Amino acid sequence: MKLNVYVTLKPGVLDPQGKAIHHALGSLGFQGVEDVRQGKLIQLDVADSTSDADIDSMCRQLLANTVIENYRVEKA
């Protein structure tokens, strides 16, 4: 089973890298970019029998730091 885990900064947490990308897009002349937030995509290939609870534990214990990040799992 293939999983896409999207890890993103929580709303309100300052994202200096997103800001730098935003700035660079402006420098390239792209108008109307309101905001940029950078996150990561982690792709897992797990046994079909893996429970949702285990997947959630993987996210909480390692893949995301829930102090500053949210995560979303998508079955690909």
Add this chain to the structure above:
Amino acid sequence: MKSAVIVFPGSNCDRDLAVALKAVTGREPMMVWHGDSALPDGVDFVGVPGGFSYGDYLRSGAIAARSPIMRAVVEAADRGVTVFGVCNGFQVLTEAGLLPGALMRNAGLNFVCRTVPLTVAGESRFTAGYKVGETIAVPVAHHDGNYAADEATLDRLEGEGRIAFRYGEPVNGSARNIAGIVNDRGNVLGMMPHPERAFEPAHGNTDGRRLFEALVDGVVA
């Protein structure tokens, strides 16, 4: 004082920390590999050094915090053993849940490497060699030192006097200029600046030395 320094793949300040500890304790600290599952018997100080453990993959300190030895470090901290994390060590301690909050990319996106003024902000076994309110000079060298926590956590840290050090000037965007914090029991400190690099006259200043000396005095007393 019997001390141990944890060594992860990618640690690069483990020897600096060991040199400082040897100088104040008079005995060689034990260097403990990340893959070990136990600390040496009778250890009363554990140092988690600076560096780039596991190449800072995933998040700074994230993989190191899940290494076998860190389970033993968490247990030791729960028993009241003194645990001291510098720089990457601070990141490891937050990732391991021993300290609240997280260390994010510096607000200016630059790696900051210079000596900064630090104000001693709270009393603890780590700051017993300083006066609260005193300003000292200690080097920083980090890319991810921007301390973040929710407002309630920041208020609690402040209210409980658990902010050990604050930057005396803007350095990395840290919430409330936090440079170092202690846990609720006061036996775990994490700080981004490197007191072990302001230890000998050859370093240019010795302001960091008193932190280590106070710990030795605390254990003897």
